[in-house]
Amino acid sequence: MTADMTTHADLLRHTLVDTLAQNLTRRGLTLFPDVERALRTVPRDKFVPEVELERAYADTAVVTKRREDGTGLSSVSAPNMITDMLLQAHGTRGLAGAHVLEIGSGGYNAALLRELVGESGSVTTVDIDSEVTDRARRCLDAAGYHDVAVVCADAEYEIEAGRRYDLIIVTVGAWDIPPAWIGQLTDSGVLVVPLRTHGTTRSWELRRTGDQLISLSNMLAGFVPMQGAGQREGWSVALHEQVTLWLNEIYQQQFDGTHLDGVLAHERREAGTGVIVPGGRRSADLDLWLATHLPDFAMMISQQSAVTSGLVSPASPFGTPALAHDSSLAYRGRLKALSDTEFEHIVYGHGPDAEQVVQQMAEQIRAWDAAGRPAPTLHVTPIDAPEHDLPHGQVLTKRHSRLVFAWN
Numbered sequence: 362m363t364a365d366m367t368t369h370a371d372l373l374r375h376t377l378v379d380t381l382a383q384n385l386t387r388r389g390l391t392l393f394p395d396v397e398r399a400l401r402t403v404p405r406d407k408f409v410p411e412v413e414l415e416r417a418y419a420d421t422a423v424v425t426k427r428r429e430d431g432t433g434l435s436s437v438s439a440p441n442m443i444t445d446m447l448l449q450a451h452g453t454r455g456l457a458g459a460h461v462l463e464i465g466s467g468g469y470n471a472a473l474l475r476e477l478v479g480e481s482g483s484v485t486t487v488d489i490d491s492e493v494t495d496r497a498r499r500c501l502d503a504a505g506y507h508d509v510a511v512v513c514a515d516a517e518y519e520i521e522a523g524r525r526y527d528l529i530i531v532t533v534g535a536w537d538i539p540p541a542w543i544g545q546l547t548d549s550g551v552l553v554v555p556l557r558t559h560g561t562t563r564s565w566e567l568r569r570t571g572d573q574l575i576s577l578s579n580m581l582a583g584f585v586p587m588q589g590a591g592q593r594e595g596w597s598v599a600l601h602e603q604v605t606l607w608l609n610e611i612y613q614q615q616f617d618g619t620h621l622d623g624v625l626a627h628e629r630r631e632a633g634t635g636v637i638v639p640g641g642r643r644s645a646d647l648d649l650w651l652a653t654h655l656p657d658f659a660m661m662i663s664q665q666s667a668v669t670s671g672l673v674s675p676a677s678p679f680g681t682p683a684l685a686h687d688s689s690l691a692y693r694g695r696l697k698a699l700s701d702t703e704f705e706h707i708v709y710g711h712g713p714d715a716e717q718v719v720q721q722m723a724e725q726i727r728a729w730d731a732a733g734r735p736a737p738t739l740h741v742t743p744i745d746a747p748e749h750d751l752p753h754g755q756v757l758t759k760r761h762s763r764l765v766f767a768w769n
């Protein structure tokens with residue numbers, strides 16, 4: 362019986378890894394052999410014993426703790442997300458011999474890291490919730506990973522006085538980079554962190570140089586938000602029962618959303634941009650360009666019913682860039698098909714100054730195109746870094762750090 366179960370779990374695990382590898386190839390990425398070996402070795406089912414084997418090896422997160430309203434507090438992350446972040450963590454240098462701090466403990470990712478760092482490396486995983494650390498400890502022991510250290514603490518702060526890590530991998534959605542994360546990295550150590558800016562979370566691979574971090578890669582990600590001292594909620598303005606504007610970087614007292622009441626009832630204006638793309642891909646770089654170049658930027662989230670009824674036609678219902686100005690609104694619309702392979706970026710707007718705001722957003726889409734459709738590099742500097750030390754780019758001031766987005 363046990364032997365059969367093991368065989369079935371192994372089979373499911375290898376099938377999952379085959380799929381992960383194929384999906385990476387489709388995206389032009391490679392699964393490093395040591396990451397692949399770790400994924401084929403660690404028994405994920407031992408880290409989600411509450412679900413059946415098929416679910417343990419499905420490519421989805423398993424929520425292990427919820428708030429009263431049903432939203433997730435803790436989970437064992439989805440294998441594709443874990444793999445993407447491990448590839449960022451691995452970088453070109455690999456992880457053999459590395460000393461790693463994982464923030465957010467499901468057990469599974471810590472076990473994968475343990476496989477990757479080998480005998481001479483070490484893995485410490487920290488979680489703010491003792492139920493989560495108890496669970497992680499139990500699962501790690503059940504799977505034979507007794508040498509992963511599990512700590513219960515708020516990872517906003519230093520975990521062990523004076524200890525430095527080659528890699529800090531954050532597996533919870535952060536809004537800022539607290540000083541302890543930079544301070545605990547070795548020189549040229551790497552921080553991989555899902556960081557929320559302007560309402561969208563991207564996992565950034567950031568290398569330490571002095572007291573700054575510079576990005577090597579980024580990709581879209583989704584994570585439960587940080588708790589404890591680093592917690593920061595966004596806030597929203599309802600444009601309609603089914604359409605909401607999320608403002609994450611603008612403080613509530615600086616923005617009067619009441620002007621936007623009923624804005625969608627105004628006739629819709631459309632502005633073409635002349636910027637043609639092949640379609641089928643998310644325009645993540647463009648969206649970050651818009652977020653960093655437009656004032657009063659927000660993300661507009663729409664229920665599917667609002668899209669189906671034609672009330673709005675966003676680039677994505679889960680979040681499209683929007684610009685609010687007094688009683689008017691512009692947002693990036695669904696790509697307009699010009700042919701099977703050519704799609705145009707479109708901007709829609711409503712309100713008395715719709716023409717002005719749609720043109721403002723359209724101009725920025727054209728500016729991004731004219732700049733060569735660049736990708737962002739993120740520089741993270743401590744909040745007290747002198748202005749003249751900041752690299753050239755768009756500055757976003759957080760609580761502990763300044764983020765500077767440079768475009769190349």
Ligand SMILES: C[S@@+](CC[C@H](N)C(=O)[O-])C[C@H]1O[C@@H](n2cnc3c(N)ncnc32)[C@H](O)[C@@H]1O
Nearest residue numbers: 435437438465467470488489516532533588589
């Ligand atoms: C997505 S789960 C971690 C997934 C895990 N790494 C895995 O193996 O799949 C995120 C975790 O972050 C934890 N967390 C939230 N805020 C934290 C904080 N300030 N310090 C440490 N852990 C925190 C939550 O309790 C939650 O268990």
